[in-house]
Amino acid sequence: MKLKKIYICSFRNIEKAEIYPDDKFNLIVGNNAQGKTNFLESIYLLGTMKSFRLARNPELIKYGNPFAIVRGLVDNEEVLQEISLSIENAGKKVRINGKPVTQIADFFGCLSMVVFSPEDLAMVRGLPDLRRKYLDRAIFSSDISYLSLHQEFHRILKNRNNLLKREDRNGLDTWTERLAETGARLVVKRVSYIQKITKLLTDFYAIISGHHEQAEVIYRSEVMKKDGTAGSAEEVRLSMLELLHKNASDENRRGLTLTGPHRDDINFSINGKSLKFHGSQGEQRSFILALKMAEIEYIKKLNGNPPILLLDDMTSELDMDRNNNFMEFLKIKDMQVFITTTSLDNITLSGIQNYKVFPVRGGTILQ
Amino acid sequence: MIYLSKSLTKLIGELKKLPGVGEKTALRLALHLLKSPANGTALAESLREVQNSVRFCSTCYAITEDDPCYICSGSRDATAICVVEEPQDLMAIERSGAFKGRYHVLHGALSPLNGVMPGNLRINQLLERLRGGMVKEVLLATNFSVEGEATALYLTKLIKPLGIKLTRLAYGIPLGSDLEYVDTATVQKAVEGRNIL
Numbered sequence A: 001m002k003l004k005k006i007y008i009c010s011f012r013n014i015e016k017a018e019i020y021p022d023d024k025f026n027l028i029v030g031n032n033a034q035g036k037t038n039f040l041e042s043i044y045l046l047g048t049m050k051s052f053r054l055a056r057n058p059e060l061i062k063y064g065n066p067f068a069i070v071r072g073l074v075d076n077e078e079v080l081q082e083i084s085l086s087i088e089n090a091g092k093k094v095r096i097n098g099k100p101v102t103q104i105a106d107f108f109g110c111l112s113m114v115v116f117s118p119e120d121l122a123m124v125r126g127l128p129d130l131r132r133k134y135l136d137r138a139i140f141s142s143d144i145s146y147l148s149l150h151q152e153f154h155r156i157l158k159n160r161n162n163l164l165k166r167e168d169r170n171g172l173d174t175w176t177e178r179l180a181e182t183g184a185r186l187v188v189k190r191v192s193y194i195q196k197i198t199k200l201l202t203d204f205y206a207i208i209s210g211h212h213e214q215a216e217v218i219y220r221s222e223v224m225k226k227d228g229t230a231g232s233a234e235e236v237r238l239s240m241l242e243l244l245h246k247n248a249s250d251e252n253r254r255g256l257t258l259t260g261p262h263r264d265d266i267n268f269s270i271n272g273k274s275l276k277f278h279g280s281q282g283e284q285r286s287f288i289l290a291l292k293m294a295e296i297e298y299i300k301k302l303n304g305n306p307p308i309l310l311l312d313d314m315t316s317e318l319d320m321d322r323n324n325n326f327m328e329f330l331k332i333k334d335m336q337v338f339i340t341t342t343s344l345d346n347i348t349l350s351g352i353q354n355y356k357v358f359p360v361r362g363g364t365i366l367q
Numbered sequence B: 001m002i003y004l005s006k007s008l009t010k011l012i013g014e015l016k017k018l019p020g021v022g023e024k025t026a027l028r029l030a031l032h033l034l035k036s037p038a039n040g041t042a043l044a045e046s047l048r049e050v051q052n053s054v055r056f057c058s059t060c061y062a063i064t065e066d067d068p069c070y071i072c073s074g075s076r077d078a079t080a081i082c083v084v085e086e087p088q089d090l091m092a093i094e095r096s097g098a099f100k101g102r103y104h105v106l107h108g109a110l111s112p113l114n115g116v117m118p119g120n121l122r123i124n125q126l127l128e129r130l131r132g133g134m135v136k137e138v139l140l141a142t143n144f145s146v147e148g149e150a151t152a153l154y155l156t157k158l159i160k161p162l163g164i165k166l167t168r169l170a171y172g173i174p175l176g177s178d179l180e181y182v183d184t185a186t187v188q189k190a191v192e193g194r195n196i197l
Helices: A036-048 A118-125 A128-140 A145-164 A172-209 A233-246 A248-254 A281-303 A320-332 B006-016 B023-035 B037-053 B087-096 B123-131 B146-162 B184-192
Strands: A002-011 A014-019 A025-029 A067-076 A079-088 A091-096 A113-116 A215-220 A265-270 A308-312 A337-341 A355-361 B080-084 B102-105 B137-140 B165-168
Touching (some): A014 A036, A025 A036, A036 A308, A036 A337, A036 A355, A113 A281, A118 A128, A118 A281, A128 A145, A128 A172, A128 A265, A145 A172, A172 A233, A172 A281, A172 A320, A172 B146, A215 A281, B006 B023, B023 B037, B080 B123, B102 B123, B137 B146, B146 B165
Parallel strands (some): A025 A355, A308 A337
Antiparallel strands (some): A002 A014, A215 A265
């Protein structure tokens, strides 16, 4: 997938810009607070309708303007499509090839991308919720049916929690069974996704770090077996039911569902050591970068078409070797990359023929 | 809104409570009724009539004027009962003509979030009917939403011990539709629930 042209109008601090990116490397260079990440964010919005900085609509519109527009021309296996996104305070509207999009499923997949930004590092040290959200989103981008299962589970969970807070708990068994049934399917999907990307993750981590270490994502759940596998959906369902019965008195007291995928976590580890407690900043950064690359490779395997990679300020905190390793790796991949950086010196450009540099100054993107 | 008259404002206020009717539609309806008094009178009369004569059947809780309703009092198969959430679900199944038995309307589905508990539904009345010993099959036709599925499961737990045959509506690809246009979750269910030929 390649982005051939981007048109931006009154988005954040960018008044107007029309950019023709390179098929390979695009370097967005500028000092702090000039609009580099805004540019990256506009691309991300085109593919997901969401901001990776979790911004609300009014924040996305340049001050004093009624709306913002981002338009992109996407080359997907030599089929050109125009995605047009208009942002107003009240909401966002998308048109693909001039036609309004009514079903969200029609929109996803038009422009798939993976972003790596400093915010992602919070995932390593932060609360489990951040890691669950990452995992859920990653699975969803390769399996659309995961979304409806996820919604179904949370609806059941809300009903069950509500019931636990009541005096009259008639029907609790029913909600418990439904929870275990959908919860088990959710856990199995998560575990199987992690299994699929673990091999890729170790490979990519070795490429970036320069030496072979076992990088792993481990799914943490009470329902897992002792050997670290989940088993079949039926096995998970039964062990979840057992735990729900065991914790019944705790649940009654606290009025909360204490077992299920909504309480699970994922651990990142290198050679068996927890990344959260033993990993350096550089190791954490390399790990998350490798994780994102694994996600890209997996999507590519499924769709046969690699997504676009957005790297927000990725070079800071990686040492020269790791940086070079990563650039060498990107060079041989057929993938469009957008990188923001404060200085071109941070990036090894030797041996790269196909690249364009876009200096950004005070909201103006130069070509 | 500009104040017109007390009674008109009141009428608009009442119309606005109806589902799907907002401020502007309510005003338009009220002015229309005002302009054609005959229509207004007929509407008022039919409203009063409906309220006086229409009630729920004391057996199946469907909408009826005569108690028991024509389905319960007729010669329909009394050994099969189809359980639905709302009266309009009953109408949908009746329109199809595929079901020859009798009905039971729950008037809702379990939803603690919306404050609907088993006691709020006509579940005890259903069990009472089943204990009569006539019924051989119960068809659960609650919706395929989270709430509808939970209700079906709740009823299964209650009815199974009675030794009555329990069935659930099948789900899958809508008739006359192209497979390629059906959403993935439905296709998944259809494949899982495939039939042997």
